[in-house]
Amino acid sequence: MADLTGRxxxxxxxxxxxxxxxxxxxxxxxxxxxxxxxRGSATAALHRMLRRPKTGKASGVRRVHAVRDVSFxxxxxxxxxxxGTNGSGKSTLLKAVAGLLPVERGRIYTDGRPSxxxxxxxxxxxxxxxxNVHLGGxxxxxxxxxxxxxxxxxxxxxxxxxxxDFITLPMRTYSSGMAARLRFSIAAAKDHDxxxxxxxxxxxxxxxxxxxxxxxxELRERxxxxxxxxxxxxxxxxxxxxxxxxxxxxxxxxxxxxxxxxEYERFTGGPDRTxxxxxxxxxxxAAPTASx
Amino acid sequence: xSQVLDAPPPTPAPAAGxxxxxxxxxxxRHGLSVSGARPTLSAYVRQLWARRHFIGAFATAKLTAQYxxxxxxQLWQVxxxxxxxxxxxxxxxxxxxxxxxxxxxxxxxxxxxxVWTFTQSSIMAGTRAISGNLGLVRALHFxxxxxxxxxxxxxxxxxxxxxxxxxxxxxxxGVPPAPSWLLAAxxxxxxxxxxxxxxxxxxxxxxxxxxxxxxxxxxxRTWMYASGVMFxxxxxxxxxxDLPSWLGTLLQANPAAVYIDLMRFALIDSFGGxxxxxxxxxxxxxxxxxxxxxxxxxxxxxxETYGRG
Numbered sequence: 001m002a003d004l005t006g007r008x009x010x011x012x013x014x015x016x017x018x019x020x021x022x023x024x025x026x027x028x029x030x031x032x033x034x035x036x037x038x039r040g041s042a043t044a045a046l047h048r049m050l051r052r053p054k055t056g057k058a059s060g061v062r063r064v065h066a067v068r069d070v071s072f073x074x075x076x077x078x079x080x081x082x083x084g085t086n087g088s089g090k091s092t093l094l095k096a097v098a099g100l101l102p103v104e105r106g107r108i109y110t111d112g113r114p115s116x117x118x119x120x121x122x123x124x125x126x127x128x129x130x131x132n133v134h135l136g137g138x139x140x141x142x143x144x145x146x147x148x149x150x151x152x153x154x155x156x157x158x159x160x161x162x163x164x165d166f167i168t169l170p171m172r173t174y175s176s177g178m179a180a181r182l183r184f185s186i187a188a189a190k191d192h193d194x195x196x197x198x199x200x201x202x203x204x205x206x207x208x209x210x211x212x213x214x215x216x217x218e219l220r221e222r223x224x225x226x227x228x229x230x231x232x233x234x235x236x237x238x239x240x241x242x243x244x245x246x247x248x249x250x251x252x253x254x255x256x257x258x259x260x261x262x263e264y265e266r267f268t269g270g271p272d273r274t275x276x277x278x279x280x281x282x283x284x285x286a287a288p289t290a291s292x
Numbered sequence: 293x294s295q296v297l298d299a300p301p302p303t304p305a306p307a308a309g310x311x312x313x314x315x316x317x318x319x320x321r322h323g324l325s326v327s328g329a330r331p332t333l334s335a336y337v338r339q340l341w342a343r344r345h346f347i348g349a350f351a352t353a354k355l356t357a358q359y360x361x362x363x364x365x366q367l368w369q370v371x372x373x374x375x376x377x378x379x380x381x382x383x384x385x386x387x388x389x390x391x392x393x394x395x396x397x398x399x400x401x402x403x404x405x406x407v408w409t410f411t412q413s414s415i416m417a418g419t420r421a422i423s424g425n426l427g428l429v430r431a432l433h434f435x436x437x438x439x440x441x442x443x444x445x446x447x448x449x450x451x452x453x454x455x456x457x458x459x460x461x462x463x464x465x466g467v468p469p470a471p472s473w474l475l476a477a478x479x480x481x482x483x484x485x486x487x488x489x490x491x492x493x494x495x496x497x498x499x500x501x502x503x504x505x506x507x508x509x510x511x512x513r514t515w516m517y518a519s520g521v522m523f524x525x526x527x528x529x530x531x532x533x534d535l536p537s538w539l540g541t542l543l544q545a546n547p548a549a550v551y552i553d554l555m556r557f558a559l560i561d562s563f564g565g566x567x568x569x570x571x572x573x574x575x576x577x578x579x580x581x582x583x584x585x586x587x588x589x590x591x592x593x594x595x596e597t598y599g600r601g
Binding site for chain 1: 315316318319322324325326327328329342343345346350353354356357360361414425427428429430431432433434461581596597600
């Protein structure tokens with residue numbers, strides 16, 4: 001797996017001075033149709049359309065302000081953790097950094113092309129694992145020769161064939177754990193300049209988790225910068241020296257892992273407490289439910 | 293989450309201690325490029341070419357996945373068009389005894405239906421190419437034009453199966469094989485380029501306004517009735533002398549009608565060159581180039597905006 005792109009992975013740990021990702025005051029806004037004001041009968045919708053044709057809420061489109069005015073600079077050789085409660089905008093920020101989600105305001109500058117570790121969307125459940133390895137590899141921008149070369153390593157790493165010839169069966173027949181392992185193996189088969197990892201470490205059984213953590217470390221050694229989204233403070237502590245804390249789409253804290261995690265744990269109610277927080281969350285200010 | 297709001301706000305993050313201008317300057321000093329910016333046209337074409345294997349693999353995968361749950365599997369690729377043709381044969385050939393003054397009416401009709409279906413499903417798939425694949429767009433980097441083009445390629449593969457069925461039907465109805473059958477290849481190439489171009493246009497429109505996907509079936513059906521799928525435009529134009537001449541010209545210049553008639557000309561011996569409008573190959577090529585190049589440029593212009601829901 002290590003030499004799929006044939007790059008030598010020698011990265012001397014330098015003093016973090018060379019910026020690889022510069023995020024300059026970005027806002028990301030989702031537009032969601034068919035909610036809130038879109039409720040009601042067809043005639044009501046028609047009525048709304050006729051009365052106020054263009055204004056945001058009246059047309060049944062809600063704007064969800066997922067990331068607000070976030071700025072930071074990431075340097076070569078840094079591993080940065082992203083933390084925050086559910087729906088705080090971590091994954092959205094990651095996708096914006098990857099250049100996959102257009103930003104509403106602000107700019108993101110990157111060195112090379114940041115890649116999200118994830119290939120799920122390109123895979124098809126009705127196809128065999130074998131064909132999905134090919135399809136996923138091509139979707140990530142590998143050449144046919146690279147896919148062919150890396151094929152056996154991907155299959156071996158996933159361990160799909162440990163219990164029989166499963167790679168030639170359609171993916172829909174896999175258990176959820178097996179499918180997740182194959183997806184991770186395909187995604188991790190490529191080297192990246194700036195690597196963005198979104199909760200990928202929690203798949204598979206214990207032995208696979210160990211293997212995938214090792215793989216992430218390898219990837220990180222060869223990538224310039226790694227971003228890691230996780231709800232496991234332990235894996236953040238293990239991998240990252242710097243942490244960004246997002247809350248309601250705003251950057252709440254940015255600093256050394258220990259400092260930020262201490263604040264965050266205090267905020268979420270003590271370390272290692274997994275007690276469910278009161279869930280019906282108060283409505284975010286930016287996206288109030290529209291009352292027709 | 294209620295503590296979230298009540299908790300005393302910690303000190304706001306020092307945004308690297310620099311106002312916006314400095315960050316831009318810092319990025320410029322280290323030669324960083326803007327993430328998610330639109331590539332230049334030549335770079336875009338190169339990227340798309342580099343992804344040609346993905347485009348092909350994605351199209352084939354979609355096509356294969358279609359029938360993978362069926363017991364007969366890929367046999368349905370040929371069975372579906374054959375059954376379609378059988379329905380038309382029963383209704384128009386046996387029940388209604390339709391001829392509409394066209395010799396070899398059933399081959400005429402089936403050719404029209406297959407060729408039209410290629411354009412129709414390409415455009416429908418193109419309309420949903422971006423809006424229906426946001427997950428893919430938001431997960432991976434690739435030139436977004438790969439999606440509509442790939443969907444058109446899938447439809448082309450589908451049509452090739454239909455053409456195999458069509459050969460069987462032609463022979464069954466006593467249409468002799470002829471060297472002119474080879475003309476089907478350039479017609480398909482031109483039609484594919486045309487379809488891909490229109491799909492690219494519709495993909496951009498559909499990405500911005502998903503509602504268009506609800507409207508398309510009606511527009512496409514209207515277009516179908518104007519394209520001479522079930523009747524001969526040439527005959528209608530010459531038979532109805534009260535038809536204004538510009539309308540006749542318009543009907544004959546309709547790209548779908550042009551490709552359908554060219555395919556009939558290639559495959560059916562009784563459909564001679566006299567049924568074709570003047571300069572038909574030039575018109576067919578012109579439509580392909582206009583839609584192909586125009587659609588590609590139009591799609592590329594909004595490349596950086598795809599992915600916003």
